[in-house]
Amino acid sequence: MILEIWWVWLAAAAGLAILEMLAPAYVFLGFAIGAAAVGTALWFGLALTWPWLMLVFALVSLVAWLGLRAVLGVRKGQVKVWDRDINED
Template structure:
């Protein structure tokens, strides 16, 4: 198994989809859409490998290309999640009471 040429466990589509599901589950423990962005990137790579065709073959043949596609779609997913569900512009958390007050 050689990671440089893509031969190995990372060239299997179901490994990427399993990683996407695992990262999606872990997002529950660490909110902020960071792991969910990585899950989106892993899901895209898994789907591209599963669909196959010339793009899937090219992607499956290069571990570096798989990582690049994963990174790009993870970033796009994270930015999309932050823009649609993140903190709104001008939104500020205000505290009315202190925990130490009676």
């Protein structure tokens, strides 16, 4: 199956990294890190079926996104704190 080939995952990682440059939100970068991790693991000989590869991809992507968010933080102005209701007068 094509999802068990290492270069497919690394190509997907490169595509997601390019997409992150076009739309910076750290989400695509987390997915790119996950795809690169799975591609590298397959390159070194890890033999898993595609459901397990998807699980590893999802977990590594989540950890990468949480790590990026912790290190880089939330951009200023991204979160709006409401201190007054527009319906109150």
